Amino acid sequence: MPRPCSHYPVTDFTYFATAAKGLEEVLAGELRALGTDEVAPVSGGVHFRGGRADGYRACLWLRTANRVLQPVATFPCHSAEQLYEGVRSCPWEEFLNPGMTLALDASVRDSVLTHSRFAALKGKDAIVDRLRDHYGQRPDIDTVAPDLPVNLHIHKNHCTVSLDLAGEGLHRRGYRLERTAAPLRETLAAGLLLLSDWDGSTPFVDPMCGSGTLPIEAALLATRTAPGLARTFAFQKWPGFDARAWQALRDEAHQLRRPAAAMIVGADRDPRALVAARDNASRQQAAGGIIWDRSDFSRLTPPPAPGVLFCNPPYGERLKDDGALDTLYRSMGDTLKQRWTGWTAWLLTGNLDAAKRIGLKATRRIPLWNGPLECRLLKYELY
Numbered sequence: 001m002p003r004p005c006s007h008y009p010v011t012d013f014t015y016f017a018t019a020a021k022g023l024e025e026v027l028a029g030e031l032r033a034l035g036t037d038e039v040a041p042v043s044g045g046v047h048f049r050g051g052r053a054d055g056y057r058a059c060l061w062l063r064t065a066n067r068v069l070q071p072v073a074t075f076p077c078h079s080a081e082q083l084y085e086g087v088r089s090c091p092w093e094e095f096l097n098p099g100m101t102l103a104l105d106a107s108v109r110d111s112v113l114t115h116s117r118f119a120a121l122k123g124k125d126a127i128v129d130r131l132r133d134h135y136g137q138r139p140d141i142d143t144v145a146p147d148l149p150v151n152l153h154i155h156k157n158h159c160t161v162s163l164d165l166a167g168e169g170l171h172r173r174g175y176r177l178e179r180t181a182a183p184l185r186e187t188l189a190a191g192l193l194l195l196s197d198w199d200g201s202t203p204f205v206d207p208m209c210g211s212g213t214l215p216i217e218a219a220l221l222a223t224r225t226a227p228g229l230a231r232t233f234a235f236q237k238w239p240g241f242d243a244r245a246w247q248a249l250r251d252e253a254h255q256l257r258r259p260a261a262a263m264i265v266g267a268d269r270d271p272r273a274l275v276a277a278r279d280n281a282s283r284q285q286a287a288g289g290i291i292w293d294r295s296d297f298s299r300l301t302p303p304p305a306p307g308v309l310f311c312n313p314p315y316g317e318r319l320k321d322d323g324a325l326d327t328l329y330r331s332m333g334d335t336l337k338q339r340w341t342g343w344t345a346w347l348l349t350g351n352l353d354a355a356k357r358i359g360l361k362a363t364r365r366i367p368l369w370n371g372p373l374e375c376r377l378l379k380y381e382l383y
């Protein structure tokens with residue numbers, strides 16, 4: 001039998017914040033730092049419990065989460081009929097007023113139902129049918145910016161139906177419109193910084209900054225700026241939205257902001273990358289103090305030590321010539337040894353063979369996933 005809407009309506013919700021593989025513990029740490037009780041990391045995300053405002057706070061403050069989901073039903077799902085009935089049994093009329101738009105996305109794994117698009121369509125039919133019966137009119141579908149984004153997760157013939165609080169993924173902070181080749185996801189960039197325990201009190205340099213993601217995320221962290229402060233979220237359009245609680249959270253976030261204590265530098269040898277990075281930074285107030293420098297890494301002058309250097313060099317998927325990649329990594333190693341004494345360097349790479357050319361011993365090697373690419377975050381202490 002379907003077990004619909006077991007968590008609704010109640011004052012406490014169970015939430016699930018999703019994260020890139022490898023960042024679950026970092027995300028759990030972020031939630032604990034926000035004062036969230038009952039935090040349970042699992043592969044792909046973190047379960048946590050809290051009231052409505054805790055869901056809002058999570059969207060506003062979490063740097064490494066991709067989404068914050070609020071499960072509203074969970075039931076066995078061995079067939080399309082079970083899926084339809086399970087989804088239809090939720091009180092969608094409580095979540096969606098007439099005139100609001102809807103969209104569904106689905107993921108399916110190790111189940112009788114194998115097609116996520118089919119599952120999403122079946123789920124959408126169930127919601128639309130229920131709302132048409134209730135209101136006498138069907139809701140519109142908006143796949144770009146729906147008022148109510150719904151997520152279906154079917155795993156081992158078990159379906160979880162969730163409301164997606166943010167709508168657009170949380171990596172969309174509102175500043176990055178310009179992209180260069182292979183930009184890091186904002187949430188992964190923030191995860192690297194949190195893994196390093198950099199607290200903003202020493203200089204930060206990214207000598208291969210591309211579109212500027214790492215320096216801009218560093219500026220957000222150093223100035224204690226909530227990453228969601230410059231955007232809106234789907235939950236703001238939901239029935240029962242607590243506008244007063246949301247305003248209080250935003251006011252608190254504004255008050256917590258502080259000036260950056262140390263220099264943040266983004267450099268790249270490619271002038272187009274610098275244009276994109278500057279442009280992105282111009283859309284984020286916290287990034288106003290970043291120093292941008294067009295330079296080859298080998299010629300970049302480090303600020304006085306100690307400091308942290310973060311670098312996301314090319315991995316070579318596009319550089320077909322392995323020799324060129326080896327030369328680049330070898331030259332990076334030489335530069336670090338000769339010019340960056342007293343610094344701590346963190347490198348994210350998906351090319352471990354090339355990383356050997358650096359010729360320095362990593363004191364930490366953290367496995368992380370950059371999209372589909374398995375990577376390592378390597379730490380070097382440059383004595």
Ligand SMILES: C[S@@+](CC[C@H](N)C(=O)[O-])C[C@H]1O[C@@H](n2cnc3c(N)ncnc32)[C@H](O)[C@@H]1O
Nearest residue numbers: 183184208209210211213268269270296297312
């Ligand atoms: C993978 S991209 C970095 C992407 C960046 N993290 C982002 O989020 O947009 C690598 C960058 O390294 C730069 N680069 C490659 N070799 C360099 C060198 N020797 N000195 C400075 N920049 C270099 C490239 O121009 C490119 O922008």
